[in-house]
Amino acid sequence: MTPAAPGDGWGFETAAIHAGQPPDPATGAVVPPISLATTFAQEAVGRHRGYEYARSANPTRTALETCLATLEGAGFGLAFASGLAAEDAVLRSIPDGGHVLLAPDVYGGTWRLLSQVHRERLRVSTCVLDDPRTLAAAWTDDTRLVWLETPSNPLLSIIDIATVAGLCHERGALCVVDNTFATPYLQQPLALGADVVVHSTTKYLGGHSDVVGGFLAVDDGALADRLRFLQNAVGAVPGPFDCYLVLRGLKTLGVRMERHCANAAAVVEMLCGHPAVSSVLWPGLRDHPGYAVAAKQMRGFGGVVSFVCAGGEAAALAVAERTRLFTLAESLGAVESLIEHPARMTHASAAGSPLAVDPALVRLSVGIETEEDLVEDLRAALDSVERAGAG
Ligand SMILES: *Cc1c(COP(=O)(O)O)cnc(C)c1O
Numbered sequence: 001m002t003p004a005a006p007g008d009g010w011g012f013e014t015a016a017i018h019a020g021q022p023p024d025p026a027t028g029a030v031v032p033p034i035s036l037a038t039t040f041a042q043e044a045v046g047r048h049r050g051y052e053y054a055r056s057a058n059p060t061r062t063a064l065e066t067c068l069a070t071l072e073g074a075g076f077g078l079a080f081a082s083g084l085a086a087e088d089a090v091l092r093s094i095p096d097g098g099h100v101l102l103a104p105d106v107y108g109g110t111w112r113l114l115s116q117v118h119r120e121r122l123r124v125s126t127c128v129l130d131d132p133r134t135l136a137a138a139w140t141d142d143t144r145l146v147w148l149e150t151p152s153n154p155l156l157s158i159i160d161i162a163t164v165a166g167l168c169h170e171r172g173a174l175c176v177v178d179n180t181f182a183t184p185y186l187q188q189p190l191a192l193g194a195d196v197v198v199h200s201t202t203k204y205l206g207g208h209s210d211v212v213g214g215f216l217a218v219d220d221g222a223l224a225d226r227l228r229f230l231q232n233a234v235g236a237v238p239g240p241f242d243c244y245l246v247l248r249g250l251k252t253l254g255v256r257m258e259r260h261c262a263n264a265a266a267v268v269e270m271l272c273g274h275p276a277v278s279s280v281l282w283p284g285l286r287d288h289p290g291y292a293v294a295a296k297q298m299r300g301f302g303g304v305v306s307f308v309c310a311g312g313e314a315a316a317l318a319v320a321e322r323t324r325l326f327t328l329a330e331s332l333g334a335v336e337s338l339i340e341h342p343a344r345m346t347h348a349s350a351a352g353s354p355l356a357v358d359p360a361l362v363r364l365s366v367g368i369e370t371e372e373d374l375v376e377d378l379r380a381a382l383d384s385v386e387r388a389g390a391g
Pocket of ligand 1 (some may be wrong): 177201
């Protein structure tokens, strides 16, 4: 198991830089070595220093697991080869025939994993989670797990984690929170009562669009054992270089998130006043239905912004193709700004399902470039769509 103890009592930024990564005892190196060994010498049969074979444990991975567990306030952390590999481990931990309740607005790949890969083994239904009556109506005797994302993808809906976790515990199910959009800098679900935190470290935690990874943070030792068994038995583990890149990304997470949030606020202000935009979805807007809950459970409102184009799908596609600084690409959470069309890109696999999205929707991942440059780039693209529509 990976103890989180080294960072206890430290502030967030201190832990991000130091937890799990003291100077290397052998050389004094201030950066954890990328440990490539697949096997480790034993002093006697079965006597070793915690490492036997690198699928089971690897020193660079241990550093990442310790650091990120500390940032989530978790007793245990487990790194995976991708966010979906981490999600798969959580789903495999549920007994056959279990029922999974899902918020109506989650990452498209989560829906695909549940509805296609785990279809034979698990039953899944979607439900508005933080209304106790709808949750009670959707609940069945075999409901084992409730899965939510907040802020959600791509609609930026907010769910009250403490409320849902409380209802789960009354009824005996696990509450799983995908914390990819918020990161532990903005929101710590375990402290609000969640049982499992899921991450795609590919996004803000890596932060530089150069590594794919996933993570689970849990506080319960028995649950950690079960997930650790699956991590090793199924084997979807990250390589040491990938672990190193995520670990390096974590060091600047706090300052990056501050700038993501500030730039998003500036972009939102422009979008709200632009005639080509019919609505803006961002939890920092006072008229956003989740504003009060977001203000309570988050430290900032995040760097992802969605908006609906007044001109419908054609306008949304045109805006997505006309920005010059915002790059047309899937993914989110890195230093560079991205723009995408969820209905045809990230959420194409949800077409025709309860998770299908409005084709007039555009999603932005606001990066940490100069604020004015981002605002002007988007404004120019929207102006040109507005002129084309009017002409
Ligand atoms: C990207 C993403 C995932 C999946 O992670 P991968 O690293 O791409 O496998 C899961 N949840 C959310 C919210 C995501 O944005």
